[in-house]
Amino acid sequence: MWNAEYVRRGVVLSLAASVVQGYATLRGLDAQLEIAQQTLASRAKGLDIFRQRYEGGVISQVELSQAENDYFSTEAAIPPLRTAIAQTENALSVLLGREPGPIERGKTVHELLPxxxxxxxxxxxxxxxxxxxxxxxxxxxxxxxxxxxxxxxLPAVNLSGLFGAIASTPGALWHSASQVWSVGAGLTQxxxxxxxxxxxxxxxxxxxxxxxxxxxxxxxxxxxxxxxxxxxxxxxxxxxxxxxxxxxxxxxxxxxxxxxxxxxxxxxxxxxxxxxxxxxxxxxxxxxxxxxxxxxxxxxxxxxxxxxxxxxxxxxxxxxxxxxxxxx
The missing domain is CATH 1.20.1600.10 (Outer membrane efflux proteins (OEP))
Structure with a gap:
């Protein structure tokens, strides 16, 4: 009984820790996605300006290419984050015993304080x-x-049956088990x-x-x-x-x-x-x-x-x- 109870406690403890870790990971991915999207929006504006400058002959092709590289490298970072978010949501759903799907959000990762x-x-x-x-x-x-x-x-002793044997053999109960066993029929052998x-x-x-x-x-x-x-x-x-x-x-x-x-x-x-x-x-x-x-x-x-x-x-x-x- 106690063995099963401790196994249950261990499972509950592991589950609680896994849910916390999964939710923290999920909110971290949300924050990283938000950073990536904000950075992408900023670089999109910068790229538009650089294209106008390039068309006006203000900057070179090298500078425009650098701005394009910044934009597309940031854009490429977003799909893996979205994939990781979906995977983490599915894993959390399974831990919570429900069908895979979106997880309701609460505090941001910066608001979650240990x-x-x-x-x-x-x-x-x-x-x-x-x-x-x-x-x-x-x-x-x-x-x-x-x-x-x-x-x-220690043999099982019937004191009433052994009374006579003990009276005639002082200290018999304190002998070795084999000695006591030989005292008489009052012992359960x-x-x-x-x-x-x-x-x-x-x-x-x-x-x-x-x-x-x-x-x-x-x-x-x-x-x-x-x-x-x-x-x-x-x-x-x-x-x-x-x-x-x-x-x-x-x-x-x-x-x-x-x-x-x-x-x-x-x-x-x-x-x-x-x-x-x-x-x-x-x-x-x-x-x-x-x-x-x-x-x-x-x-x-x-x-x-x-x-x-x-x-x-x-x-x-x-x-x-x-x-x-x-x-x-």
């Missing part, structure tokens, strides 16, 4: 993970099996033939050891999973800060290069280079935001269901010693 990761994340949070709970229950069950096997060494009980105890002991090793291995794997998720969460946030700074710098670069060109201080190649870099940086910044959101979802999953509201009992258990998780 909860801040607290500085105190007790290792006891791992005890909520379905895989850790499942391994823990397996270890408990193995301990119970060992106790049951060891109990077979355990099966000692061929070391059967000893074999059961050894088997149960081996199963217990295997279950404990499996539990420790599961906890270690969970710790590694959380560590990786935390590292990814931190580094994706750091990267996003850098990407946004780069985007701001390239906005200035593109504006200045355009002004320099119009003033006759540089060629149009400088303008093209600046605009391409800005376009790529804008797309990268959006992807950086998506990475932060998907990283937060992965951390949520690795911690067995998030961290903003850590239950008090879990937090206290962590404060008393996170290492207890490994010693169970």
């Amino acid at each position: 909860p801040p990761a607290g500085a105190d994340l007790p290792a006891a949070l791992l005890s909520r993970r379905p895989d850790v709970l499942q391994a823990e229950q397996s270890a408990i069950a193995a301990n119970a099996q060992l106790g049951a096997a060891q109990a077979l060494y 355990p099966i000692f033939q061929g070391g059967a009980i000893r074999g059961q105890v050894q088997t149960a002991s081996a199963q217990r050891q295997q279950a404990m090793l499996a539990y420790q291995g599961t906890v270690l794997a969970a710790l590694a999973d959380v560590n990786s998720a935390l590292a990814n969460s931190i580094e994706t946030r750091n990267r996003l800060v850098s990407l946004r700074q780069q985007e701001k710098s390239l906005v200035v670069y593109a504006d200045q290069s355009g002004a320099r060109y119009e003033g006759g201080y540089s060629s149009y190649l400088e303008v093209t280079t600046a605009q391409e870099k800005l376009f790529d940086a804008q797309l990268a910044a959006v992807q950086g935001q998506v990475d932060v959101l998907t990283g937060a979802a992965a951390l949520y999953k690795s911690l067995g269901g998030g961290w903003p509201a850590v239950p008090q009992d879990v937090r206290e258990a962590g404060m008393q010693g996170d290492a207890k998780v490994l010693r169970r």
